[in-house]
Amino acid sequence: MNxxxxxxxxxxxxxxxxxxxTFKPVSVVNAIxxxxxxxxxxxxxxxxKIGLIxxxxxNNTRNLVKDYINANSTKEIIFTSGTTEGINIVAxxxxxxxxxxxxEIILSKGDHASNIMPWQRLASxxxxxxxxxxxxxSNYVTLDNIKRVxxxxxxxxxxxxxxxxxxxxxxxxxxxxxAHQNGIYVVCDASxxxxxxxxxxxxxxxxxxxxxxxxxxxxxxxxxxxxxxxLLELTDPINLGGGxxxxxxDFDYQLKELPTRFEAGTLxxxxxxxxxxxxxxxxxxxxxxxxxxxxxxxxxxxxxxxKLDYIDIINLESDSGIVTxxxxxxxxQDVAIYLDKYNICVRAGNHCTKLLKDxxxxxxxxxxxxxxxxxxxxxxxxxxxxxxxxxxxxEML
Amino acid sequence: MDDELKRSIxxxxxxxxxxxxxxxxxxxxxxxxxxxSCIDNIDLFVKVEDGKIVDICFNGEACAIxxxxxxxxxxxxxxxxxxxxxxxxxxxxxMVNEEAYDEELLNxxxxxxxxxxxxxxxxxxxxxxTGIKKIINxxxx
Ligand SMILES: Cc1ncc(COP(=O)(O)O)c(C=O)c1O
Numbered sequence: 001m002n003x004x005x006x007x008x009x010x011x012x013x014x015x016x017x018x019x020x021x022t023f024k025p026v027s028v029v030n031a032i033x034x035x036x037x038x039x040x041x042x043x044x045x046x047x048x049k050i051g052l053i054x055x056x057x058x059n060n061t062r063n064l065v066k067d068y069i070n071a072n073s074t075k076e077i078i079f080t081s082g083t084t085e086g087i088n089i090v091a092x093x094x095x096x097x098x099x100x101x102x103x104e105i106i107l108s109k110g111d112h113a114s115n116i117m118p119w120q121r122l123a124s125x126x127x128x129x130x131x132x133x134x135x136x137x138s139n140y141v142t143l144d145n146i147k148r149v150x151x152x153x154x155x156x157x158x159x160x161x162x163x164x165x166x167x168x169x170x171x172x173x174x175x176x177x178x179a180h181q182n183g184i185y186v187v188c189d190a191s192x193x194x195x196x197x198x199x200x201x202x203x204x205x206x207x208x209x210x211x212x213x214x215x216x217x218x219x220x221x222x223x224x225x226x227x228x229x230x231l232l233e234l235t236d237p238i239n240l241g242g243g244x245x246x247x248x249x250d251f252d253y254q255l256k257e258l259p260t261r262f263e264a265g266t267l268x269x270x271x272x273x274x275x276x277x278x279x280x281x282x283x284x285x286x287x288x289x290x291x292x293x294x295x296x297x298x299x300x301x302x303x304x305x306x307k308l309d310y311i312d313i314i315n316l317e318s319d320s321g322i323v324t325x326x327x328x329x330x331x332x333q334d335v336a337i338y339l340d341k342y343n344i345c346v347r348a349g350n351h352c353t354k355l356l357k358d359x360x361x362x363x364x365x366x367x368x369x370x371x372x373x374x375x376x377x378x379x380x381x382x383x384x385x386x387x388x389x390x391x392x393x394x395e396m397l
Numbered sequence: 398m399d400d401e402l403k404r405s406i407x408x409x410x411x412x413x414x415x416x417x418x419x420x421x422x423x424x425x426x427x428x429x430x431x432x433x434s435c436i437d438n439i440d441l442f443v444k445v446e447d448g449k450i451v452d453i454c455f456n457g458e459a460c461a462i463x464x465x466x467x468x469x470x471x472x473x474x475x476x477x478x479x480x481x482x483x484x485x486x487x488x489x490x491x492m493v494n495e496e497a498y499d500e501e502l503l504n505x506x507x508x509x510x511x512x513x514x515x516x517x518x519x520x521x522x523x524x525x526x527t528g529i530k531k532i533i534n535x536x537x538x
Contacts, residue, residue: 330461331458331459331460331461331464332436333436333437333460333521334460334461334462337460337515337517337518340517348436349436350436363438363458364436364458393408394404396461397404397407397408397461397462
């Protein structure tokens, strides 16, 4: 779909590493260059016309994000540098203030380092307990297994909506419903879902949700932290400085209102503009149409791979465009390098999900992650190359 | 050396690596390369007696290039003094960094003479060398 919108696709390349980052449509790239070439200046301080264009664009993006994830208000939309920063703000800015010794945090071993390590640091600082929810036979997170690890001390559940190796869509809405009945907060890492599947923060009812622009056809270095307004009001910004202070005197300061108080220093203006354009782009196709198409591609790929008996698919069923596998007897990285010789980009490794090896018993895997601009023809090329194991061994060196 | 021969030496050392086993013997010095690469993981176990390397084993999960390079390095280092081992390691690194080196000293490790052309493989070939340096650089010649 829409392949002409991506100049990266003009070259001889098949890109199957969209979970790491996606390509950017021309409209996004143009919006960014327009900012630098036509109205380049700082935000919220210019007394001149081009400054007002910048301000308008920032406000527009905030509105676009709000509508895209169905937040209540733009006060709940905070620009960050990405998912990683978002989770760190939530952990250190909110939960550090409210958690107490022996409180428990529930995480999953299928989650990314950025949704584990900030909690580990907090746990060691405050003497909290981290518990990992058991994954089921398909390596999914289920509500039942969450219920099994919850205790009266559980205060936070932090999970990816879609995980980045197994690609399972977690039942966040049901988890949140149960969590809130038990006084537990829910933090959601939406980085793998937000460009592929509808995200409605009011429907999910999560307390915080974070994502990165670059995994949703937007630029790198920009992301969003959504938080319920009453919770953000109580959250401390990590950075202090220009733009976010109401006043400051020799020994004291007062912060601005939401969301500005979280956005110290010069913003990533080009990133914000690019993110806004990426959302417009997704909306122009329709997120549901993207989900459906990517799911069909996934089925097409899995149905072909499954016929190769030396390929072990780790996540036969999952609700995303992520397919993770190994070729029996060949190290994941060797397969990736073999495919790269044919200009096919796949990812090999542990995908920053180092704890998952305890569960799936393999440390390294090959991951294909699809986007709507991938095609069945590209999948045919990939599968053809994987169909001859001797050829892989011959050519991998 | 022609490419077919290189390939078969690499594949042979990958499929039947020298001394791939875990050692649980405190007289062996150990190092791990986990930090150097997020994917290949090689543990080295080295036994030194009277300034001489008498045994090296390894264990871990690594790609064809890392595994074969480890196997070849082990074959080449067993029996060498620490001083000779350091010279060998320097020589190997010179080769992959496209600097002047002495072919004679490298034996089969010469199969990686063109590895510099594959940027994503240089780290694989040098991984066991990173590991062995952690051990021998702390030893007197
Ligand atoms: C599930 C998940 N969470 C978090 C991240 C981190 O995102 P970023 O590097 O954009 O902060 C990633 C990216 O790989 C991811 O896949």
